[in-house]
Amino acid sequence: MIHFDSIVKHYPLEAGFFAREEHKVFAVNGVDFRVEPGEIYGLVGESGCGKTTTARLLVRMERLTGGNILFRSRDGREFRLAGIGRADLAALRSRVRYVFQDPARSLNPRLSIREVLLSGYRYSPRWPGRSRAEEEARSLIQEVGLSVGDLDRRPADFSGGQRQRISIARALITQPEVLICDEVVSALDVSIQGQILNLLLRLREERGLTMIFIAHDLAVVGYVSDRIGVMYRGVLVEEAPARTLMANRRHPYTQYLFESLPVLRTDGESHRRRGDPALRATFSRRADATENPVSDATFLEMDEPEPGHRVSRIFSDAPRR
Amino acid sequence: MILTVENLSVDFATGGGLLHAVRDVSFTLDAGEVVGIVGESGSGKSVTAQSILRIIPANGRIAAGDIRFRDRSVLALDGEELRRFRGREVAMIFQEPGRSFDPIYSIGKSLAETIRAHQPDLGEDEIRERSIRLLEEVHVTNPERRLENFPHQFSGGLLQRIMIAHALASDPTVLIADEPTTALDVTIQAGIVDLLLELRRRRNVAILFITHNLALISSFADRLVVMYGGLVMEEGRTVDVLRSPRHPYTAGLLASLVPFGAHHSQQSLFILSGAPPNPMAPEPGCPFAPRCPLAKPGCREAIPEIRTDGGSRVRCIVEGPK
Ligand SMILES: Nc1ncnc2c1ncn2[C@@H]1O[C@H](COP(=O)(O)OP(=O)(O)OP(=O)(O)O)[C@@H](O)[C@H]1O
Ligand SMILES: Nc1ncnc2c1ncn2[C@@H]1O[C@H](COP(=O)(O)OP(=O)(O)OP(=O)(O)O)[C@@H](O)[C@H]1O
Ligand code: SF4
Ligand SMILES: [Mg+2]
Ligand SMILES: [Mg+2]
Numbered sequence: 206m207i208h209f210d211s212i213v214k215h216y217p218l219e220a221g222f223f224a225r226e227e228h229k230v231f232a233v234n235g236v237d238f239r240v241e242p243g244e245i246y247g248l249v250g251e252s253g254c255g256k257t258t259t260a261r262l263l264v265r266m267e268r269l270t271g272g273n274i275l276f277r278s279r280d281g282r283e284f285r286l287a288g289i290g291r292a293d294l295a296a297l298r299s300r301v302r303y304v305f306q307d308p309a310r311s312l313n314p315r316l317s318i319r320e321v322l323l324s325g326y327r328y329s330p331r332w333p334g335r336s337r338a339e340e341e342a343r344s345l346i347q348e349v350g351l352s353v354g355d356l357d358r359r360p361a362d363f364s365g366g367q368r369q370r371i372s373i374a375r376a377l378i379t380q381p382e383v384l385i386c387d388e389v390v391s392a393l394d395v396s397i398q399g400q401i402l403n404l405l406l407r408l409r410e411e412r413g414l415t416m417i418f419i420a421h422d423l424a425v426v427g428y429v430s431d432r433i434g435v436m437y438r439g440v441l442v443e444e445a446p447a448r449t450l451m452a453n454r455r456h457p458y459t460q461y462l463f464e465s466l467p468v469l470r471t472d473g474e475s476h477r478r479r480g481d482p483a484l485r486a487t488f489s490r491r492a493d494a495t496e497n498p499v500s501d502a503t504f505l506e507m508d509e510p511e512p513g514h515r516v517s518r519i520f521s522d523a524p525r526r
Numbered sequence: 527m528i529l530t531v532e533n534l535s536v537d538f539a540t541g542g543g544l545l546h547a548v549r550d551v552s553f554t555l556d557a558g559e560v561v562g563i564v565g566e567s568g569s570g571k572s573v574t575a576q577s578i579l580r581i582i583p584a585n586g587r588i589a590a591g592d593i594r595f596r597d598r599s600v601l602a603l604d605g606e607e608l609r610r611f612r613g614r615e616v617a618m619i620f621q622e623p624g625r626s627f628d629p630i631y632s633i634g635k636s637l638a639e640t641i642r643a644h645q646p647d648l649g650e651d652e653i654r655e656r657s658i659r660l661l662e663e664v665h666v667t668n669p670e671r672r673l674e675n676f677p678h679q680f681s682g683g684l685l686q687r688i689m690i691a692h693a694l695a696s697d698p699t700v701l702i703a704d705e706p707t708t709a710l711d712v713t714i715q716a717g718i719v720d721l722l723l724e725l726r727r728r729r730n731v732a733i734l735f736i737t738h739n740l741a742l743i744s745s746f747a748d749r750l751v752v753m754y755g756g757l758v759m760e761e762g763r764t765v766d767v768l769r770s771p772r773h774p775y776t777a778g779l780l781a782s783l784v785p786f787g788a789h790h791s792q793q794s795l796f797i798l799s800g801a802p803p804n805p806m807a808p809e810p811g812c813p814f815a816p817r818c819p820l821a822k823p824g825c826r827e828a829i830p831e832i833r834t835d836g837g838s839r840v841r842c843i844v845e846g847p848k
Contacts, residue, residue: 216679228671230679251711253681306709350567352804354542361583362540365705366567366738391708394567394738395782397802399795406790421711422739424786428795451787465713467741469783471769485713495668 206277207240207263207383207415211505213271214258214439231497232258234439235272235505240383242279243413245405247430247447249423251462253494255439256419257306260385262286263417264303265294276301279382279413299329302381304372306388306419311372312360318346319356322375329379338378345374348404350397366392373401377408383415390425402429423466427451432513435459437488437520438498440505445514455516461488488520527594528732529555529578529700534591536573536582545805547573547586549756549829555700558730560722562743562764564779565753566802571736574753575702578734579612595700613643617698619689619706626689627677633688634673637661640695660691665717686710690718694725701725702734707742715739719746740783744768752776755803755813757829762838770847772840774818777848812842820844 214233233255240246248256261267263274265286274286276297284297305311312321322342326332333341343353349370360368369392376384386405390398406429408414420426426433430447435456443456454460461484499505504519536548548570555561563571576582578593580600593600595615603611620626628636637657641648648656654673661669664687677685686709693701701722707715719742725731737743743750743764750767752760752775760773771777781796788795800817809815811826818825825843832841 252709252714253684257681347801350802352801352806354804354806357541362538362585364568364572365708370567388709392567392705392738394565394779395740395784396779396798397567398738399782399784399797402784402790403795403797421709421715422784423712424784424788427786428784428788428790448789448791451789462711462713465716466786467712467716467739467745468786469741469768469780470744471765495671 206242206275207417208275209236209238209240209259209263209272210275211235211237211272212259212262212269212274214255214262214267215270228495229497230494231499232439232494233262234497234499235502236436236439236441237272237505238434238441238444240415240417242415243409244432245409245416245418245430247426247433248417248419248436249421249426249433249462250436252421254436256436257387258439259436260303260387260417260419263385264298264301265289266303276383299331299379300381301383301385302376302379303385304376304387304389312368312375314360317357317359318371321360321371322346322356322378325375326379331380341378342374345378346371349374350400366394366397369393370397370401380412381414383417385417385419387419388421391420391422398425405429423463435462438494440498440517440519441507441515442517442520443515444507449511449514455510455514456521457484458488458520461485527554528557528596529734530592530594531574531578532592532594534574534577534593535589536570536577536586537589538583538586540585540806542806546756546808547805548577549808550591551753551756551758552591552832553751553758553761555732555734557699557732558726559749560726560733560735560747561749561751562747563734563736563751563753564738564740564743565751565759566755566775567738568802568805569753570756571753572704575618575704575734575736578702579616579618580608581612581618613696615698616700616702617693617696618702618704619693620704627685629677632674632676633680637673637688637692637695640692644696656695660694661688663694664688664691664721665714666691687714687718690721697729698731700732700734702736704736705738706735707737707739715742722746740768740780752779755808756805757813757841758832758839759814759841760838762836762840766836766838770836772835772838772845772847773814773842774820774844774848775814778817820848 212233216230216232262269269287276284278300284293323338373389390401418430427447433447433450434441435443437458443459507515507517509515531553534548534551538545538547551574638653641653641656658669666672707718722733747764750764751758754775760776778798798817803813811828812830815821815825830841830843832839835845
């Protein structure tokens with residue numbers, strides 16, 4: 206179980222000693238949600254709303270400004286991210302794997318794909334020995350739609366989507382308990398994307414893999430997730446079971462976001478931006494990360510109009526239709 | 527015709543032998559036209575785009591074919607001419623924003639450099655003003671302050687937009703966009719498409735747009751090129767390709783789209799069974815044959831020729847809608 210307990214992350218907007226304290230990026234502002242074991246939790250929201258930051262806080266690639274994250278692993282061990290020690294952090298990271306949004310930044314260009322897959326694995330508690338690990342690498346590389354011969358090539362020799370699949374394989378080979386997928390299928394064609402989604406769903410069945418699934422494609426997030434959280438300006442504005450949210454969106458921001466989704470057109474109509482213009486104006490005017498959206502903590506309270514469907518009061522005064 | 531790609535083939539030297547990334551690819555781009563390239567991951571879309579700018583990685587080689595810009599072969603351009611072609615005529619926006627920025631330069635500094643390269647006469651203040659306007663154009667809020675930030679201080683989507691600002695700085699004739707909206711949310715995607723369409727209206731910019739987002743491209747491109755295994759499998763008007771695909775791969779791709787509202791607890795996804803082609807050991811015949819529901823023995827003998835079928839160009843021996 207993972208509990209993001211009112212987490213806050215502010216970044217300085219200016220670097221250096223003389224950085225003014227009031228100039229900050231309010232990346233995450235009191236987000237509170239739980240992810241249950243074996244659950245796939247989808248996180249959506251516009252660019253810059255704090256999804257990646259939330260994920261990075263869980264693996265301590267960023268330090269919390271406020272709040273805490275509690276992770277209770279399946280073997281009963283508890284981790285609290287605020288003030289976590291080095292040994293605990295190593296133990297946490299062997300259980301929680303993060304697949305980056307931008308794989309070019311995270312694959313060591315000097316290593317072959319075989320080494321990329323095995324290097325992270327070797328120091329994990331599950332390392333099964335060289336030959337067994339090789340075997341797993343061969344089978345996994347095929348499951349992500351590449352071939353065994355690709356193990357000898359280097360990251361630069363691959364297309365963007367192929368690199369993305371390599372970083373998925375690198376995370377999966379260590380058999381993590383929790384997998385954070387940050388925009389991992391967006392660079393794939395829809396056919397290989399389906400294959401990867403099926404692989405993830407299967408691993409959830411087989412191993413009880415818990416997942417935080419971040420993506421902009423709302424149809425994909427809606428398909429793969431059990432529950433979905435919607436973020437806006439570092440605040441969780443709505444949370445509901447995926448099937449509920451796909452059918453019934455209560456917060457005006459969620460309504461706006463979903464209306465902006467492009468749909469496949471086969472009628473030759475030229476591009477037209479969708480989405481209610483009034484809502485668009487309201488939400489794009491407000492989307493400035495250098496202003497604190499939470500001037501009053503009661504803003505963060507969420508109503509629960511039906512069990513499991515939580516709607517934040519913040520920004521909910523936007524014009525509703 | 528402003529840009530013509532003619533029978534382009536590109537190989538890479540790898541430890542395991544030659545890899546045929548692009549095979550006999552042809553298409554055209556007219557002034558003010560938007561052409562979308564879609565298709566399999568690894569099918570040669572980015573390498574095709576890189577070939578146009580002659581920026582394929584060092585182990586790659588244009589093995590055959592030609593690329594013509596207006597009436598000149600791009601492959602024959604040299605030194606100053608090549609620099610001008612890359613700087614003024616054709617601008618490219620890349621797939622992975624993280625790789626395109628120097629981490630030690632602030633956004634303002636790198637943008638100023640791009641602007642100065644195209645307009646050497648501008649003073650510091652004018653450059654700053656233009657930088658701010660460009661960031662506003664791509665909807666970066668608080669541009670004055672953001673100019674001082676470094677790449678790591680931006681989310682993926684914000685970096686992508688800043689990259690587009692760089693491309694706009696040179697006022698190009700042809701804009702090649704390689705998955706420019708991949709890491710962007712749906713509202714900004716729509717905004718970027720608006721922006722590109724505005725550029726085409728204002729300056730008649732021709733746009734080559736590589737994407738996996740079929741919904742986005744469906745209302746944006748005049749024509750679509752569908753690639754698989756290094757080959758163009760289908761090419762035609764967007765409406766024709768999407769409404770009545772003539773190639774079984776195109777049909778499979780459309781069937782693989784996740785329908786909005788579908789949920790894994792109720793419905794499984796359509797999956798093209800079988801593995802994508804291995805470019806190190808290509809099939810002798812149609813690369814799609816191992817996965818094609820219509821495959822016949824003849825399909826595996828030779829790569830099918832491109833022929834015209836219902837107004838589209840199609841590389842398949844079976845005629846008619848699929
Ligand atoms: N190191 C940093 N320093 C300053 N600001 C940062 C830093 N990292 C992120 N930010 C800012 O924090 C906010 C949240 O960024 P984050 O990357 O979490 O967004 P996101 O929801 O993942 O967006 P995207 O969908 O574009 O990836 C943005 O305004 C971003 O510019
Ligand atoms: N530098 C390189 N050396 C060897 N092979 C390469 C190199 N760059 C690309 N390739 C190979 O060339 C083929 C085409 O790659 P390309 O990047 O054009 O694919 P793509 O269609 O853009 O895919 P994606 O949708 O995943 O971005 C792939 O099989 C890739 O592995
Ligand atoms: S040529 Fe044959 S194998 Fe290839 S797509 Fe057409 S029918 Fe299928
Ligand atoms: Mg992100
Ligand atoms: Mg590519």
